[in-house]
Amino acid sequence: MKTILLTGFEAFADHSSNPSQDIALAFHDQEIGHAKVISRILPVDGNKAPKMLSEILNELEPDAVLMLGLAAGRSQIALERVALNVLEYRTPDNAGATRRGERVLEGAGDAIFSSLPISEILSIWHDARIPAYVSDSAGTYLCNQIMFLARALRPNIPAGFVHLPADETLALRTVQAFVPLEFQIRAVRLALEVMATLNQS
Ligand code: PCA
Numbered sequence: 001m002k003t004i005l006l007t008g009f010e011a012f013a014d015h016s017s018n019p020s021q022d023i024a025l026a027f028h029d030q031e032i033g034h035a036k037v038i039s040r041i042l043p044v045d046g047n048k049a050p051k052m053l054s055e056i057l058n059e060l061e062p063d064a065v066l067m068l069g070l071a072a073g074r075s076q077i078a079l080e081r082v083a084l085n086v087l088e089y090r091t092p093d094n095a096g097a098t099r100r101g102e103r104v105l106e107g108a109g110d111a112i113f114s115s116l117p118i119s120e121i122l123s124i125w126h127d128a129r130i131p132a133y134v135s136d137s138a139g140t141y142l143c144n145q146i147m148f149l150a151r152a153l154r155p156n157i158p159a160g161f162v163h164l165p166a167d168e169t170l171a172l173r174t175v176q177a178f179v180p181l182e183f184q185i186r187a188v189r190l191a192l193e194v195m196a197t198l199n200q201s
Contacts, residue, residue: 002035004195005062006188007053009069009142012044013091019167019181020068023188032189033196038062044094044142046087050104050149057153064158064195065150066116068188069143071163072170075177077125077187078135078163079118083148084111088140099140104148112151116160117198121191130187131179135163158198162191 008024011017021041028039040056042049057065071078085108087099118134125132138144138161147161164184171178 001031002063002196003060004032004035004037004192005056005060005065006037006039006192007065007067007146008039008041009044010041010094012094015070015072015170016173017169018070019164019170019184020070022181023164023185024068026185027188027192032192035063035192035196037192042146046093046097046099046142046145047095049142049146053146053149054153057150062157064198065154066188066191066195067143067146067150067159067161069146069161069163070166071139071143072166072176074163074165075131075179076165077130077132077179077184079116079122079132080114080135080138080147080161080163081118082111082113082136083138083144083151083161084140085109085148086140087145091141093142104145105152108148108152112148114147114160115151115158116191117194118160121194124190124194125187128186128190130183130190132187138163158195162188
């Protein structure tokens with residue numbers, strides 16, 4: 001049986017919760033097709049998150065990786081196409097750190113594409129009437145960092161990132177665009193179903 005690593009992030013900045021955490025945990029230990037999903041929650045800490053990701057990859061040696069994170073303000077689910085080799089953020093991470101134009105990984109290329117079949121996943125989502133699009137920027141914060149690292153550390157396995165909008169829990173606290181958690185869970189399940197059928201390159 002294949003192993004799919006599913007990651008989410010803890011809450012950060014002024015967000016009281018993070019749907020990526022709730023959704024990742026909802027799938028932990030579940031079997032999807034011929035794959036077993038193992039979920040892990042990453043800290044929003046530019047030093048700790050990469051270390052933890054690398055330890056998890058070594059421990060689990062997953063066959064595929066799906067990473068989730070919150071992009072509050074976006075109104076649809078975003079399948080990220082590309083991760084940049086840059087860290088640039090003024091919103092402090094949960095350790096209080098900011099970055100100005102540092103590299104995610106010294107010596108690596110400037111950008112790496114998702115190795116998920118993004119067009120296939122997008123069209124399956126649209127068939128299921130899930131509002132979603134392919135995004136060409138995962139930002140320059142923790143989500144981009146983790147996506148870049150996962151692709152750089154495991155170049156031969158399907159790995160990619162999905163940015164989730166706020167859910168109703170966040171929208172009840174602060175008026176903002178949101179997609180109900182149930183839709184987000186459905187989207188992640190469909191993506192995992194596609195990933196369960198993929199082979200390593
Ligand atoms: N979203 C942030 C980091 C953690 C999260 O869930 C981002 O988009 O980089």
